[in-house]
Amino acid sequence: MLTVMDIVILSIDLFSVVVSVPGHLFVMLVNLQDWTKNVKFHLNDQLIFCISLFSFVHGIVKICSDFSFCLDMGYITIDDKSYISVVLSTVSFCVLWYCTWLSLYFCLKIVNFNQGFYMYLQKNFHKMFPWIHIMSTMGSFLASLPVTWDITEHSSNSTNCAENQNLFLLVSNGKSLKVIMVVSFVAFLLFFSSSLSIIISLYRHIKRMKTNMQSLSYTSSDVHVRVTETVAALFAANAVYYFTLLLCAFLQDFYIWQFVIAIILSLTRAPRPIILIRANKKLEIRLRQWLHCCACIISTSNNSE
Numbered sequence: 663m664l665t666v667m668d669i670v671i672l673s674i675d676l677f678s679v680v681v682s683v684p685g686h687l688f689v690m691l692v693n694l695q696d697w698t699k700n701v702k703f704h705l706n707d708q709l710i711f712c713i714s715l716f717s718f719v720h721g722i723v724k725i726c727s728d729f730s731f732c733l734d735m736g737y738i739t740i741d742d743k744s745y746i747s748v749v750l751s752t753v754s755f756c757v758l759w760y761c762t763w764l765s766l767y768f769c770l771k772i773v774n775f776n777q778g779f780y781m782y783l784q785k786n787f788h789k790m791f792p793w794i795h796i797m798s799t800m801g802s803f804l805a806s807l808p809v810t811w812d813i814t815e816h817s818s819n820s821t822n823c824a825e826n827q828n829l830f831l832l833v834s835n836g837k838s839l840k841v842i843m844v845v846s847f848v849a850f851l852l853f854f855s856s857s858l859s860i861i862i863s864l865y866r867h868i869k870r871m872k873t874n875m876q877s878l879s880y881t882s883s884d885v886h887v888r889v890t891e892t893v894a895a896l897f898a899a900n901a902v903y904y905f906t907l908l909l910c911a912f913l914q915d916f917y918i919w920q921f922v923i924a925i926i927l928s929l930t931r932a933p934r935p936i937i938l939i940r941a942n943k944k945l946e947i948r949l950r951q952w953l954h955c956c957a958c959i960i961s962t963s964n965n966s967e
Contacts, residue, residue: 670921671921671924672728672729675724675728677928678928678929679931682717682718682934685934685935685936686714686721686934687718688939688945688952689710689714689938689945690714690715692944692945693710705787705788705791706767707942709763709764710938710942710945712756713760713934714938716753717757717934717935719753720757720931723749723750723753724928727750744809747806748803751842752799752802752803754903757900758846758904759798759802760798761896761897761900762849762850762852763794764892764941765853765856765857765897766852766856768856769857769859769860770787772860772886773859774863801845805845806841808840843908846904850901850904853900856893857894860890885943888943889941892938892940892941895933896934896937899930903927903930906923909923
């Protein structure tokens with residue numbers, strides 16, 4: 663039987679999906695329209711599209727599994743838990759890595775260093791695709807396999823809805839936690855270094871703008887600020903998500919913290935579409951156009967009545 667806390671968690675999960683899914687669909691639809699129209703799929707658009715795609719998949723799978731675990735507890739086998747946990751883990755890793763590649767892409771486009779390897783990456787980063795797509799997806803899947811082993815070893819008689827719906831809680835003391843820590847550490851190392859470089863570059867950019875106003879345009883400054891806000895927001899959202907996962911290892915025995923962790927993990931997904939739309943001027947303009955059209959349609963229908 664569902665408890666009050668179970669209903670609260672399911673409601674927050676549902677709210678997070680309802681809020682984020684339309685935004686992800688908008689991002690994917692606009693990028694697909696431009697791809698079919700212009701034939702070219704720019705690297706920036708590819709990365710944003712992939713983040714939205716995997717975030718969308720994660721939200722749908724998560725809410726479906728939540729309701730399955732809580733409403734049909736007796737029909738969910740240990741194998742079902744293993745499959746679902748691997749999918750969720752793989753998609754989560756993919757989101758993290760594509761956010762990392764997006765941050766690195768912005769860093770290569772904006773920040774200028776004289777180091778040879780950095781200059782090599784600036785010239786050849788776009789040539790590394792589609793290999794980066796393949797390696798990110800396959801690497802995320804392989805890194806998620808230990809979750810299956812830990813789920814299999816876990817008792818299948820658990821009746822705690824919060825624990826069952828948040829599958830990472832089931833494996834927070836096993837092999838998968840070590841894999842999560844290693845994979846996320848490598849990704850965050852790249853993520854943090856590129857984000858920090860962009861922030862330092864913005865600081866220097868503003869400092870030069872104050873001393874020589876004519877040499878720097880408002881447009882370049884606006885783009886720089888937009889990029890900095892994007893990478894900082896993505897870094898914060900992913901950091902909160904994975905830091906919360908690590909807390910599972912230390913707070914697993916505390917019943918109330920299982921609910922708190924599940925709620926935090928759900929809420930970190932909600933603002934992601936807004937961050938991605940803010941990252942791309944084209945998406946922001948298109949969203950305003952769509953909202954304006956919707957407002958005109960509603961206004962026309964109201965006047966006709």
